[in-house]
Every structure is written in structure tokens, then in C-alpha cells.
Amino acid sequence: xxxxxQQVANGLVIGSTYAVVAIGFALAFxxxxxxxxxxxxxxxxxxxxxxxxxxxxxxxGVGLVMLAGxxxxxxxxxxxxxxxxxxxxxxxxxxxxxxxxxxxxxxxxGMALIAGPDPVAFxxxxxxxxxxxxxxxxxxRQIANFAICLLLLALVSFYVRxxxxxxxxxxxxERPDVAAAFGxxxxxxxxxxxxxxxxxxxxxxxxxGMLYGSASAFVGLLYGLKAxxxxxxxxxxxxxxxxxxxxxxxxxxxxxxxYLSSSLRDAVAFFVMIGVLYYRxxxxxxxxxx
Amino acid sequence: MSALLEVEDLAVSxxxxxxxxxxxxxxxxGEIRVILGANGAGKTTIxxxxxxxxRPRRGAIRFEGKTxxxxxxxxxxxxxxxxxxPEGRQLWNTLTVMDNLRLGGFGQKDDTRVExxxxxxxxxFPRLGExxxxxxxxxSGGEQQMVxxxxxxISQPRLLLMDEPSLGLAPLVVxxxxxxxxxxxxxxxxxxxxxxxxxxALKVADWAYLLxxxxxxxxxxxxxxxxxxxxxxxxxxxxx
Ligand SMILES: Nc1ncnc2c1ncn2[C@@H]1O[C@H](COP(=O)(O)OP(=O)(O)OP(=O)(O)O)[C@@H](O)[C@H]1O
Ligand SMILES: [Mg+2]
Numbered sequence: 110x111x112x113x114x115q116q117v118a119n120g121l122v123i124g125s126t127y128a129v130v131a132i133g134f135a136l137a138f139x140x141x142x143x144x145x146x147x148x149x150x151x152x153x154x155x156x157x158x159x160x161x162x163x164x165x166x167x168x169x170g171v172g173l174v175m176l177a178g179x180x181x182x183x184x185x186x187x188x189x190x191x192x193x194x195x196x197x198x199x200x201x202x203x204x205x206x207x208x209x210x211x212x213x214x215x216x217x218x219g220m221a222l223i224a225g226p227d228p229v230a231f232x233x234x235x236x237x238x239x240x241x242x243x244x245x246x247x248x249x250r251q252i253a254n255f256a257i258c259l260l261l262l263a264l265v266s267f268y269v270r271x272x273x274x275x276x277x278x279x280x281x282x283e284r285p286d287v288a289a290a291f292g293x294x295x296x297x298x299x300x301x302x303x304x305x306x307x308x309x310x311x312x313x314x315x316x317x318g319m320l321y322g323s324a325s326a327f328v329g330l331l332y333g334l335k336a337x338x339x340x341x342x343x344x345x346x347x348x349x350x351x352x353x354x355x356x357x358x359x360x361x362x363x364x365x366x367x368y369l370s371s372s373l374r375d376a377v378a379f380f381v382m383i384g385v386l387y388y389r390x391x392x393x394x395x396x397x398x399x
Numbered sequence: 400m401s402a403l404l405e406v407e408d409l410a411v412s413x414x415x416x417x418x419x420x421x422x423x424x425x426x427x428x429g430e431i432r433v434i435l436g437a438n439g440a441g442k443t444t445i446x447x448x449x450x451x452x453x454r455p456r457r458g459a460i461r462f463e464g465k466t467x468x469x470x471x472x473x474x475x476x477x478x479x480x481x482x483x484x485p486e487g488r489q490l491w492n493t494l495t496v497m498d499n500l501r502l503g504g505f506g507q508k509d510d511t512r513v514e515x516x517x518x519x520x521x522x523x524f525p526r527l528g529e530x531x532x533x534x535x536x537x538x539s540g541g542e543q544q545m546v547x548x549x550x551x552x553i554s555q556p557r558l559l560l561m562d563e564p565s566l567g568l569a570p571l572v573v574x575x576x577x578x579x580x581x582x583x584x585x586x587x588x589x590x591x592x593x594x595x596x597x598x599x600a601l602k603v604a605d606w607a608y609l610l611x612x613x614x615x616x617x618x619x620x621x622x623x624x625x626x627x628x629x630x631x632x633x634x635x636x637x638x639x
Contacts, residue, residue, distance in 0.1 A: 276498055280491050287483075
């Protein structure tokens with residue numbers, strides 16, 4: 110029972126990270142109808158800008174390192190939207206898919222040139238401490254990661270549900286033409302949506318860097334794949350559905366790691382996807398027809 | 400006539416396929432005008448061009464004699480005071496009735512005015528008041544049409560474009576909708592409507608255009624058009 114609870118807790122921590130990346134994917138797909146394959150590498154860039162801030166200016170503290178990560182990721186997201194997504198949006202989804210895939214490859218290899226292809230150490234900004242919560246022991250970094258991701262998810266949820274811009278964002282997701290005809294500046298909101306997704310990814314990336322103490326030019330691959338699967342499993346109709354699925358996949362992965370074998374961990378998401386899509390091709394919570 | 404909206408020689412194609420060819424029409428403030436045409440005649444194409452949602456191949460669209468709508472984005476056209484009741488309602492079905500209405504006032508400077516308009520609409524349509532927190536997609540067809548109309552009126556437009564507002568509604572509801580068109584017009588809003596329900600539409604309209612395969616084949620005062628044989632031709636697709 111203790112192992113079970115411990116693994117559930119570990120799963121929540123990692124699942125909340127998947128959720129942040131997955132929400133970024135889902136925002137781009139649901140609102141812009143764009144599969145932004147560069148999103149995981151925007152996350153990666155955020156991790157490295159955070160890393161640079163943390164190593165160059167060791168005294169700046171977690172908050173500022175996170176800000177650096179957000180700025181780095183946000184800047185790349187902004188440029189990507191202006192140069193690749195905005196000009197290609199509204200055409201075939203394949204156009205933006207290929208365009209962003211190209212950017213993804215550029216970012217990965219560009220970073221591998223700068224930082225080397227192997228993982229590098231990410232400074233540990235938080236003390237190495239373990240905290241017991243009943244039978245469960247979590248490190249301070251795990252708790253910080255979970256808290257940061259949960260906060261990001263809460264913020265995006267509030268934005269989408271509770272603000273007039275968020276309402277317009279959902280309106281675009283369902284009917285972009287009608288939204289435009291009712292005064293919504295669709296281009297502007299799309300721009301903001303990509304920026305928001307990128308800023309969130311940057312914050313989560315710094316948090317993940319601290320959690321594992323390492324950063325790599327190819328860190329985006331695994332997160333990207335899992336986040337993409339989360340979106341497919343949930344369907345693109347409800348952002349919260351994507352969050353729930355991401356956290357659930359994190360928990361299942363942790364349980365598989367704990368009870369079976371860690372080598373099976375990365376296959377979990379695929380099994381879940383195949384199982385769910387077989388029975389519900391539009392995802393667990395439904396999708397907009399395109 | 401000093402036109403509120405003036406369309407001149409409009410031509411729109413989908414790829415290489417022409418849908419509207421050389422259409423000219425106009426509407427003045429305070430008027431109700433109707434474009435009658437069968438399925439595929441090009442009615443929705445005209446409306447979407449006016450809204451900036453389609454890029455015409457040729458032509459001019461002027462608002463108040465000066466503003467060239469072809470140069471504006473849809474949200475900018477909306478800001479001039481143009482609102483839309485789309486074909487088949489096109490509500491945001493995953494959003495609540497209230498959210499649909501709020502979005503009708505999106506981008507309006509004056510929040511209290513928007514709130515007041517929403518309150519007025521909920522009073523005018525008490526059924527929507529009862530269902531304001533319900534998901535719009537779960538309403539009946541007639542209720543959805545009321546939301547679509549209310550949503551378009553929140554911004555207090557000067558010109559209302561209505562695309563087949565009677566489509567798919569029960570006869571009693573159809574009567575309500577046309578009654579509502581009169582009411583909207585009486586409040587000083589110009590209404591440009593496209594319809595297939597010629598009989599009812601001609602009763603409320605001041606002026607009518609007949610559209611067949613993308614061209615206007617006839618136009619005149621609604622009462623005159625109502626007496627014409629060509630109305631029958633357009634709608635039955637037969638010969639005079
Ligand atoms: N997206 C599109 N792509 C290609 N052709 C289109 C498209 N939309 C409409 N058309 C064609 O353009 C012509 C006019 O269509 P439009 O929708 O304007 O007709 P309508 O008068 O509104 O018809 P209905 O009464 O059925 O709504 C039709 O021949 C239609 O097939
Ligand atoms: Mg139509």
C-alpha cells in the first residue's frame with residue numbers, strides 16, 4: 110500500500126508536467142488548428158535559458174531562473190508564430206505541421222551544436238531535502254515541480270474559463286469565422302495563445318530541469334510525444350480533459366515503474382492511446398469536428 | 400436613397416467555380432430588404448462577403464457611402480455596426496447561453512451597456528433567461544434561433560445580416576421570427592435578410608431581390624415582387 114501511494118505521488122508530480130506541455134499542444138491545436146511540433150523544443154529552449162541564467166548568475170534564485178526560462182521559451186514561441194504559424198495557418202494542417210517540424214529539428218540540432226548532444230547538469234537551486242507526507246516521501250524539488258505545474262494549470266484554466274479573452278479563445282476553437290464576425294481579432298488571439306503556451310512550457314521546463322538536475326537538447330522528444338498522446342487520448346474539446354489524461358498517464362507510468370519495470374514506462378502512453386482510440390476515436394472527452 | 404450599405408458588381412468564386420457573379424444591391428438605414436434564392440443560388444456567399452469572411456474576386460462594398468469593407472477584417476467590419484445571424488444558427492454549442500450572449504458584446508467599449516443589452520434580451524426572451532447557464536447546444540432549434548438573434552443584437556448594430564432565419568423551424572416559430580424582424584427594424588436597425596421562405600419574407604420586407612445561380616434576376620418593392628410569376632420560377636426552378 111505504501112508503494113502504491115508513493116508511486117501515485119510520483120506519478121502526480123510527473124503527470125502534472127506532462128499536463129503543462131500537453132496543454133500547450135492542445136491550445137495550439139484547438140484554437141489555431143495547428144499541430145505545433147516545435148512546442149516541445151520551445152520547452153527545451155526554456156530549459157536552457159533557465160540553465161544559463163542559473164549558472165551565469167548563481168545568486169538570482171528560483172523565481173528569476175524561471176522567469177528566464179519563460180522569456181527564452183516565450184521569445185522563440187513569439188518568433189515561431191510570426192514567421193511560420195501565422196503565414197501558414199488556415200491552409201492545410203500539413204503545412205504548419207511540416208513548418209513547425211522543421212523548426213523543431215533546427216532548434217534541437219542548433220542546441221546540440223551549442224550545448225553538445227549529451228545531457229548537461231542543471232544547477233540544483235533548491236536544497237536536497239525529503240519531506241514526509243504520511244507514508245509518502247517526496248523531495249522538495251518534486252513538491253516544487255508539482256506546485257508550479259498545478260499553478261500554471263490553474264492559471265490557464267482561469268484564463269480560459271473566467272476572462273473575456275479566454276471566452277473568445279474558446280469561441281475561436283469552436284467557430285473561428287463566427288468569432289471573427291462578432292468582433293474577435295482572431296489573429297491577435299492566436300498570437301497570444303502561442304505565446305501563452307510557450308511561456309508555460311518555459312516555466313515547466315525550468316521546473317523539470319531542477320527536478321532531474323539535467324538538461325538536454327533532445328529533452329523535448331519524450332515530453333512532446335507524451336503530451337501529443339495526451340491530447341489525442343483526451344480529445345480537443347475540453348482543455349481540462351487534457352490535463353486529467355496527462356496526470357492519469359503520469360500516475361499509470363509511475364505504477365508500472367513501481368510494480369513492473371521501468372523499462373516499460375515509456376510504452377504506457379502508447380498502450381493507453383491505442384486502447385482509448387480503439388473505443389473512442391474522438392478521444393475520451395470528445396473533439397470538435399474540423 | 401442614401402445607402403447604409405452598397406454592393407456593386409460583386410463576384411465571388413470558390414477556387415475556379417463562380418458562386419456569385421456581378422451582384423449589385425443596396426440598403427438604407429431603417430429598411431428591411433430580402434434576397435430570395437433557391438439552394439445554392441449564392442445567398443450565403445453574398446452574406447459572408449459582406450462580413451469579410453470571403454474574399455470577393457471583384458466588386459465594391461461600401462458602408463455609409465465611404466468605408467470600403469473589402470479592405471477590412473471581419474472584426475473591423477463588426478465594429479462599424481454590422482451583426483450576423485448565421486445560417487443554421489451556428490451558436491457556440493459548447494458554451495452556455497450566457498457566454499454566447501456575452502460574446503455578442505465582445506470588444507464593445509462600454510461594459511455596462513453590454514450588461515444592459517443582455518438583460519434586455521433575457522427579458523425579451525424569458526425562455527433564454529431560464530436557460531442562461533445551459534449549454535447552447537442543448538437547446539431546441541427555436542430557442543437556438545432566439546439565442547442567435549439575441550447574440551447579434553447585443554452590440555446594438557446598425558445593420559443586421561440574417562441568413563435564412565426561418566430555416567428548419569416549426570411554422571409557429573417561423574411566425575415569431577418574422578415578427579421579431581419587424582420589431583428589430585422598428586428599433587431602427589436595417590435588416591438585410593436572405594430567405595427561401597418567399598411568402599413570409601416578402602410580407603415583412605420593403606424591397607426584394609431575386610437571386611438565381613449567382614445573379615440578380617429581378618428586384619423591386621416587395622409587394623410588386625410578390626405578385627410576379629418569376630418568384631415561382633426561381634423557387635420551383637421551372638419555366639414561366
Ligand atoms: N466552401 C465552398 N467551396 C466550394 N463551393 C462552395 C462553397 N460554399 C458554397 N459553394 C458553392 O457556391 C454556390 C453558392 O453557395 P451558397 O452557400 O452561397 O448558396 P446559398 O444560396 O446560401 O444556398 P443554401 O440555400 O443551400 O444555403 C453553391 O453552388 C455551392 O455549392
Ligand atoms: Mg446558404
